[in-house]
Amino acid sequence: MMHSRIDAYEQAAADHMDPAAFAYVAGGAGAEVTLRRNAGAWVDVTLRSRVLRDMTGFSTACALPGLDLGFPCLIAPMAFQRLAHPEGEAAMALAAAAQGAGMVLSCQTSVAPEQVAIAPFWFQLYLQPDPAATRALAARALAADATALVVTLDAPLNGIRNREIAAGFALPDGVRPVMLDALPPVPSPEGDAIAGLLARAPTWADLAALCAESPVPVLAKGVLTPEDAALAIRAGCAGLIVSNHGGRVLDGLPATAHALPAIRAALPGVPVLVDGGIRSGDDMLRALALGADAVLVGRPAFYALALGGAAQVSACLRRLRDEFSVAMGLMGLRSVGEIGPDCLFTCPST
Numbered sequence: 001m002m003h004s005r006i007d008a009y010e011q012a013a014a015d016h017m018d019p020a021a022f023a024y025v026a027g028g029a030g031a032e033v034t035l036r037r038n039a040g041a042w043v044d045v046t047l048r049s050r051v052l053r054d055m056t057g058f059s060t061a062c063a064l065p066g067l068d069l070g071f072p073c074l075i076a077p078m079a080f081q082r083l084a085h086p087e088g089e090a091a092m093a094l095a096a097a098a099q100g101a102g103m104v105l106s107c108q109t110s111v112a113p114e115q116v117a118i119a120p121f122w123f124q125l126y127l128q129p130d131p132a133a134t135r136a137l138a139a140r141a142l143a144a145d146a147t148a149l150v151v152t153l154d155a156p157l158n159g160i161r162n163r164e165i166a167a168g169f170a171l172p173d174g175v176r177p178v179m180l181d182a183l184p185p186v187p188s189p190e191g192d193a194i195a196g197l198l199a200r201a202p203t204w205a206d207l208a209a210l211c212a213e214s215p216v217p218v219l220a221k222g223v224l225t226p227e228d229a230a231l232a233i234r235a236g237c238a239g240l241i242v243s244n245h246g247g248r249v250l251d252g253l254p255a256t257a258h259a260l261p262a263i264r265a266a267l268p269g270v271p272v273l274v275d276g277g278i279r280s281g282d283d284m285l286r287a288l289a290l291g292a293d294a295v296l297v298g299r300p301a302f303y304a305l306a307l308g309g310a311a312q313v314s315a316c317l318r319r320l321r322d323e324f325s326v327a328m329g330l331m332g333l334r335s336v337g338e339i340g341p342d343c344l345f346t347c348p349s350t
């Protein structure tokens with residue numbers, strides 16, 4: 001179902017992009033149940049509006065660790081954006097800055113961070129088997145003015161993405177994870193590959209060590225339970241991103257809209273962001289009503305980049321920002337701080 005113009009980017013990109021690259025971006029793990037759940041769950045959240053309130057001083061501005069945004073939206077970390085456009089992550093960051101959105105640069109960026117940093121940004125990384133490699137990634141991003149680190153916790157293994165495999169996706173010449181290429185090579189595990197990868201997968205102690213060393217706030221991405229949320233905060237994280245990796249890792253996980261409320265309830269006052277299936281400004285408002293401080297948007301931005309570089313990503317973000325502003329105005333909300341549980345309509349029982 002198409003519920004906003006942002007959805008139209010997916011079909012247009014399917015017609016425009018190399019089919020294997022499109023399958024890499026669009027696909028999810030397994031039978032793509034979690035991928036479908038994400039977008040469907042936001043639509044089911046019913047809003048409770050108020051009328052005739054004093055709306056002077058209306059603003060969609062939002063403050064997060066190390067970022068002041070025009071509206072509570074960031075580009076999700078996504079690998080290899082040069083698959084979409086030769087300017088890749090640099091074009092994405094330019095568009096985000098132009099529209100007052102945030103940018104989370106993936107450690108699998110295909111453009112060097114020094115070429116991306118036109119505005120404060122967050123840097124996403126995976127904890128590497130060698131802590132020195134984790135430190136080197138963080139140090140390079142911080143030197144390029146990253147204002148926070150986002151550590152992705154939910155992908156110690158790649159999910160099995162059938163669409164991408166069937167399409168025979170492989171990185172084309174000239175698209176490389178430039179920051180990872182600059183690190184010393186990690187030897188492949190001997191024997192069973194999955195057991196080998198899991199044996200050197202990171203633990204809470206590794207996250208705590210990074211938090212203790214980091215001069216900037218660290219946020220944990222890929223948290224779906226209050227238990228893990230509490231452990232991440234105990235490890236020293238300054239915030240959380242409720243995410244199932246856009247349905248790309250473990251199929252069968254819940255929609256993030258369903259995981260978010262319990263985490264917010266368990267950790268009042270902690271910055272909590274959410275991603276997965278956000279496709280309109282109304283979805284953004286629903287996410288904030290369920291307890292998020294901001295949202296991240298993934299695939300639609302990638303598609304817009306493929307369709308027209310920075311200009312098209314900028315148009316996509318502008319659309320989201322306008323939709324969010326209109327939704328806030330029609331809800332009778334003057335600032336994002338006013339968005340909360342009383343914006344949710346609970347159907348009377350019959």
Ligand SMILES: Cc1cc2nc3c(=O)[nH]c(=O)nc-3n(C[C@H](O)[C@H](O)[C@H](O)COP(=O)(O)O)c2cc1C
Nearest residue numbers: 025076077078079106152245246275276277298299
């Ligand atoms: C093409 C693609 C690449 C991604 N690469 C990364 C990555 O490198 N690191 C990461 O933490 N998440 C990665 N993600 C997950 C996103 O950060 C985000 O969680 C997800 O895409 C949000 O869902 P949405 O695409 O439905 O908006 C990727 C997602 C896509 C679509």
